Every structure is written in structure tokens, then in C-alpha cells.
Amino acid sequence: MRQSVSWMASACVGFVRACAVVVVTMLVPAVWAAAVALAIWWGNPWTWIVPFVWACIGTFILSRPVCRMFRLLVAKWTDTVIPPGYREAGPVVRMSTGYWWNGYSYERTRRDALQDQRMRTWWRDPATWRDLRFTGIAPVTAGVIASIPLAGVAAAVFGFSQPALTSRLIGLLGLVVAVAGAPYAWRSAEPVAVRFLGASPAMMLAERVDELTAQRADTTVAQAAEIRRIERDLHDGAQARLVALGLSLATVEKLMEADPDQAKALLREARAGATTSLTELRELVKGINPPVLSERGLIDAVRALALDSPLEATVSADVRLRLDPPIESALYFGVAELVTNAAKHAHATRALISITRDDTGIVVDVEDDGRGGAGARAGGGLAGLRRRLAVFDGTLEITSPAGGPTRVRMAVPCESL
Amino acid sequence: MRIVVAEDLYLLRDGMVRLIEAYGHQVVATATTGPETLDALLRWRPDVSIVDVRMPPTQSDEGLRAALAARSELPGLPLLILSQHVEQLYARELLADGAGGIGYLLKESVFDADQFIDALERVARGGTAMDPAVVAKLLSSGSSNRRLARLTEREHSVLGLMAEGLSNQAIGQRLFLSQGAISKYTTTIFGKLGITDDDSNNRRVLAVLTYLNEP
Numbered sequence: 001m002r003q004s005v006s007w008m009a010s011a012c013v014g015f016v017r018a019c020a021v022v023v024v025t026m027l028v029p030a031v032w033a034a035a036v037a038l039a040i041w042w043g044n045p046w047t048w049i050v051p052f053v054w055a056c057i058g059t060f061i062l063s064r065p066v067c068r069m070f071r072l073l074v075a076k077w078t079d080t081v082i083p084p085g086y087r088e089a090g091p092v093v094r095m096s097t098g099y100w101w102n103g104y105s106y107e108r109t110r111r112d113a114l115q116d117q118r119m120r121t122w123w124r125d126p127a128t129w130r131d132l133r134f135t136g137i138a139p140v141t142a143g144v145i146a147s148i149p150l151a152g153v154a155a156a157v158f159g160f161s162q163p164a165l166t167s168r169l170i171g172l173l174g175l176v177v178a179v180a181g182a183p184y185a186w187r188s189a190e191p192v193a194v195r196f197l198g199a200s201p202a203m204m205l206a207e208r209v210d211e212l213t214a215q216r217a218d219t220t221v222a223q224a225a226e227i228r229r230i231e232r233d234l235h236d237g238a239q240a241r242l243v244a245l246g247l248s249l250a251t252v253e254k255l256m257e258a259d260p261d262q263a264k265a266l267l268r269e270a271r272a273g274a275t276t277s278l279t280e281l282r283e284l285v286k287g288i289n290p291p292v293l294s295e296r297g298l299i300d301a302v303r304a305l306a307l308d309s310p311l312e313a314t315v316s317a318d319v320r321l322r323l324d325p326p327i328e329s330a331l332y333f334g335v336a337e338l339v340t341n342a343a344k345h346a347h348a349t350r351a352l353i354s355i356t357r358d359d360t361g362i363v364v365d366v367e368d369d370g371r372g373g374a375g376a377r378a379g380g381g382l383a384g385l386r387r388r389l390a391v392f393d394g395t396l397e398i399t400s401p402a403g404g405p406t407r408v409r410m411a412v413p414c415e416s417l
Numbered sequence: 418m419r420i421v422v423a424e425d426l427y428l429l430r431d432g433m434v435r436l437i438e439a440y441g442h443q444v445v446a447t448a449t450t451g452p453e454t455l456d457a458l459l460r461w462r463p464d465v466s467i468v469d470v471r472m473p474p475t476q477s478d479e480g481l482r483a484a485l486a487a488r489s490e491l492p493g494l495p496l497l498i499l500s501q502h503v504e505q506l507y508a509r510e511l512l513a514d515g516a517g518g519i520g521y522l523l524k525e526s527v528f529d530a531d532q533f534i535d536a537l538e539r540v541a542r543g544g545t546a547m548d549p550a551v552v553a554k555l556l557s558s559g560s561s562n563r564r565l566a567r568l569t570e571r572e573h574s575v576l577g578l579m580a581e582g583l584s585n586q587a588i589g590q591r592l593f594l595s596q597g598a599i600s601k602y603t604t605t606i607f608g609k610l611g612i613t614d615d616d617s618n619n620r621r622v623l624a625v626l627t628y629l630n631e632p
Contacts, residue, residue, distance in 0.1 A: 271528050271529075274525070274528065275525050275528060278523075278525050282501065282502055285501075285502075286502070291471070291501065291502045291504075292502075292504055292506065294476070294477060295470065295471060295477045295478040295481075296477070296478060296506075300506060303506055304504050304505065304506040307504075307505040307506055307509075307554070308505060308554060310557075
């Protein structure tokens with residue numbers, strides 16, 4: 001009993017969904033059918049051009065909404081989210097001449113610029129042509145299959161309204177087809193959407209180019225900032241101290257005979273200065289590239305980091321591996337940042353760092369027992385870390401519920417394992 | 418003393434050789450790469466050797482690895498490791514065998530010639546010479562240790578200086594205390610840490626460091 005009820009329920013839901021699929025996919029064919037009907041009704045052999053043009057315009061206008069609706073339906077029913085992949089329009093800026101630049105041309109007013117940009121973006125977007133193709137393909141695939149239960153119902157209505165036995169039989173057959181097909185008929189929408197509505201290679205390439213352009217800009221900015229920092233540190237630190245050292249030595253040379261005691265005191269000072277500048281240089285070097293990292297590789301460097309950290313940090317690594325130095329460096333500084341965050345912001349007392357590898361690359365997990373609530377805020381440390389990992393197509397996953405614990409996973413794909 | 422100097426930078430190597438000879442010791446061999454260092458250590462069995470961590474051909478931790486390899490061949494071979502940076506990780510590896518005769522200092526420790534030669538001689542006698550920064554880190558990372566937490570602040574600093582390798586007398590001078598007071602402190606420290614006291618200076622330092630090394 002319960003089974004048959006649930007069967008009926010799924011048949012009803014399926015029937016409604018099939019209807020929705022038919023409506024969405026048949027919109028454009030309906031426009032064309034109307035155009036053809038109009039042309040026939042007018043009868044004059046030359047007037048077919050006008051309905052044809054209207055149908056073309058209708059198809060162009062309808063293609064994007066149809067695809068949006070189809071995507072929405074599929075996402076709602078099956079959890080398959082298909083990224084739309086439409087190209088974003090760039091900013092429209094006013095030039096010093098007073099004209100507006102929209103990335104393609106200069107326009108006199110902002111409205112014109114926006115309109116022109118919308119047209120051009122729409123025209124050049126490969127997604128537009130994909131949508132058009134889809135409006136042609138969908139009716140003969142998903143549309144036809146989804147209309148089976150509808151056809152069955154139509155046959156049943158038609159058949160039972162006639163007294164003849166054969167038409168009654170046809171009606172019964174239509175009813176069986178409608179009920180049996182309803183739960184399944186709409187399901188063809190998903191594979192069709194995945195196959196024909198997904199991003200084409202050209203679109204994926206365009207997206208990748210955008211991503212890489214942004215990353216390149218980031219990297220360049222970060223690199224320049226880093227070099228400026230190093231320059232400033234050297235300039236204010238070691239360089240200045242060496243000047244002072246040279247000065248002290250020159251003075252000592254003068255004082256050597258006249259005042260040996262003062263000369264000795266100066267020499268002691270000079271030695272202390274040299275020690276201080278060495279300490280500063282050591283810190284600077286550690287910030288650029290920790291010596292343990294180049295001497296021992298990632299795992300021992302992380303071990304050394306764990307030993308120096310104020311937390312009780314445990315490192316577990318099941319592999320001995322040497323990665324490309326840039327990846328090692330990114331992961332090392334990532335772990336350093338996460339451990340510092342755990343101590344400073346999450347007030348953790350313990351951290352567990354594990355370095356493993358899976359089929360695609362290296363995975364570093366950092367887990368602490370702090371109070372959680374960490375997230376990648378724009379301009380924050382974690383967002384920066386995510387950007388640095390993205391350069392290697394790496395990812396950063398953060399799970400940090402309020403109250404803790406925080407778990408962060410850095411994964412970088414690499415072939416050099 | 419017969420000493421081997423392994424250091425790839427010419428200026429520093431030359432300077433150290435002259436310094437050592439000025440103090441009346443003999444440099445029997447110098448080495449500039451990892452494999453050379455291992456050869457020299459095994460062939461000459463020096464009373465003590467000075468080894469740089471980073472050396473050719475790979476410019477990684479060649480020197481340290483050569484030194485550890487030589488020490489596993491010749492247990493207790495006294496080594497003074499010099500580096501531009503000190504790491505707890507390396508200190509723990511060096512001290513792991515608990516056999517003594519280990520020094521681990523920053524390169525700039527040669528600025529103070531007297532102290533440097535003193536450290537060198539101490540290592541040759543089987544003692545230890547640890548960079549204060551490493552000792553401080555070792556002690557602070559051991560602070561979660563329950564037994565260590567029982568020490569007073571003064572006892573903590575005495576333990577630190579002991580770990581650097583100083584004698585009671587030297588510790589007394591640093592802390593402006595009498596030698597007798599220091600030996601009282603050391604007895605209390607050993608009591609609190611549960612280490613049986615031993616007359617030998619080196620054994621007690623090693624005991625402390627090995628103790629700290631325990632996870």
C-alpha cells in the first residue's frame with residue numbers, strides 16, 4: 001500500500017517536472033511554429049521573411065532565459081549545479097577627455113557606453129552561442145522524452161472519449177505509458193544539461209586566462225612588496241651598522257696610540273655591533289628562506305618550526321620527500337602562519353601538523369585545539385595564503401566552527417613526488 | 418690538541434686556523450666539502466674538530482651529516498659544529514646519543530677568541546658547549562614538562578648555564594654567587610629532576626640535556 005502511494009507521488013512529481021521541462025524547452029520551437037503559421041496564414045510567398053526575422057530575434061532574446069531556467073530546474077531537482085560561465089562585463093570608466101571607455105570603444109555618454117558594452121560582450125561571449133545551440137538541441141532530446149507522459153495523457157483523454165474498442169485500448173495504453181513514464185521522463189534533462197550547457201573548452205580557457213592574469217598581478221605585487229621590505233631592512237639594519245662599524249674602526253686607528261683604553265672600548269663596541277647586525281641578518285634570511293628548509297627540506301623545517309613554536313606542536317609525516325623549492329616554501333610559510341594564528345588568535349595550546357601525500361599531490365593538515373572562528377577574510381592572512389597556494393593550483397580548506405577546533409587543509413597537486 | 422677544521426669559506430677557515438694556532442693547538446687537516454670532512458675525521462681521529470653545517474657540493478647540511486656519520490663510526494668523537502643559525506632540531510640530533518663531546522655554536526662565537534677556544538677545549542674533554550639561544554629554546558619547549566615546572570626562576574637560569582656547558586665556578590661568576598651556592602642549587606635541581614648527581618661535570622650536563630630531549 002505504502003509502496004503504491006509513494007509510486008503515485010513520484011509519478012505525480014515526475015509528471016509536473018516533465019511538464020516544466022516541456023514548457024521550457026518548447027518555448028523557442030513554439031515561436032518558430034507561430035512564425036510558420038503566420039507565414040502560411042498570410043499566404044503571400046514573399047511575406048515569410050518578416051515572421052522569419054521575428055522568429056530569429058525571438059530565438060536570440062529567449063535563448064539565455066531558457067538556458068537559465070533549465071539550469072535552475074536541473075539544480076533544484078538533482079543538485080547538479082552547472083556554472084553558467086557567462087562573461088563578465090568590465091568596468092566602464094570616464095576618461096580625462098570626458099568620454100566613456102567600456103573596454104571596446106569610446107562613447108559620449110555612460111548609457112551609450114554601457115549599452116555598447118552589453119551588446120559586444122553578449123556577441124563575443126562563447127556562452128551566447130552555446131545557449132543558442134542548446135535551444136536547438138534541447139527540444140529534440142530532453143523535450144521529446146519529457147513529452148512522452150504528456151502524449152500518453154493526451155492519448156488517454158482522446159481514447160476514452162471515443163466509444164470504439166480500439167480507441168479505448170489506445171487510451172488504456174496511453175494511460176499506462178503516462179503513469180509508467182512519468183517518474184523517469186524528466187530525468188533526461190540532467191545529462192542533456194551537463195553535456196550541452198556545461199562550459200565549453202574555449203570558455204574554460206577564457207576563465208583560466210582570467211584567473212592566471214589575476215594571479216600574475218598578485219604575484220608581481222607581492223614580489224615587489226617583498227623586495228621593498230628586504231631592501232628597507234638591509235638599508236636600515238645591516239648597511240647602517242656596517243657604516244658605524246667602519247667609522248668605529250677608523251676612529252680606533254686614530255686613537256690606537258693616543259688613547260689605547262678608549263680604543264679598546266671602541267673595539268668592544270664594534271664587536272657588539274657586528275654581532276647585532278649578524279643577528280638581524282639571520283632574522284632577515286629566516287624570513288626570506290629559512291635555512292633549515294634549504295638544508296633539510298619541508299618536513300624537517302616544519303619539525304624545527306614546531307620545536308620553536310610556543311604551542312605543543314606535533315608533526316607527523318609518513319613520507320620522505322623533496323618538492324620543488326617554491327612549493328616547499330609556500331607550504332612552509334603556510335604552516336608557519338597557521339601555527340602563529342593558532343597561538344595568537346585562537347589561543348590554542350596544542351597543534352597537530354600532518355604531512356601526507358595522496359594520488360594527486362601533497363596534503364598538509366594543521367589542527368589546533370583553540371577557540372575556532374577562523375575564516376579567510378578579504379585582505380587577511382588566510383586569504384593571502386589561499387592566493388599564494390593558488391599559484392600552484394593549490395587549495396586551502398578551513399573548517400573552524402566557533403568554539404573550535406580549527407582544521408585547515410592545504411593541498412597542492414604536484415607530479416614531482 | 419690535534420684539530421680538524423671543516424669550513425668552505427676561505428676567509429673564515431684561514432682565520433680559524435690562525436686563531437687555533439695562536440693558542441698553541443695544531444690543525445692537522447682542513448676540509449672544504451662534506452665527503453672531505455668525513456674522510457679527514459675518520460683518517461685523523463682528531464681530539465676535536467670544527468665543522469660547518471652547510472658545505473658543498475649540495476650546500477645543504479652536508480657538514481652536519483658528515484659529522485654525524487663520523488661520530489657513528491667513532492662513538493664519542495668530539496665535534497664542535499658551527500653554523501650561521503642554530504636550530505633546536507639539529508641540537509637534539511647531535512645530543513641524541515648522549516655521549517658528550519658536542520658543541521653547537523653560532524659562527525660569530527669566534528668573535529670572542531678566549532671563550533671560543535675555551536669551548537673548543539671543553540668539547541675536546543667530552544663536555545658540551547651549546548649556544549645560549551638553543552639552550553633557552555630547549556628549556557622553554559621543555560617548560561610543559563611537569564618536573565621542570567617545579568624549578569624556581571633562579572634554578573632555571575642555573576640549569577640553563579649548566580646546559581651551555583659552564584662549570585660551577587663560571588656559573589657563579591655569571592650570576593654573582595659563590596661556588597658553594599651554585600653547587601647547592603645544582604643539588605636541588607638534580608633532586609627535583611630526579612637525576613642522580615654525579616661528580617663529573619659533563620655527565621650532569623648531558624643528563625640535563627638528554628632529559629630535556631625526552632618528548
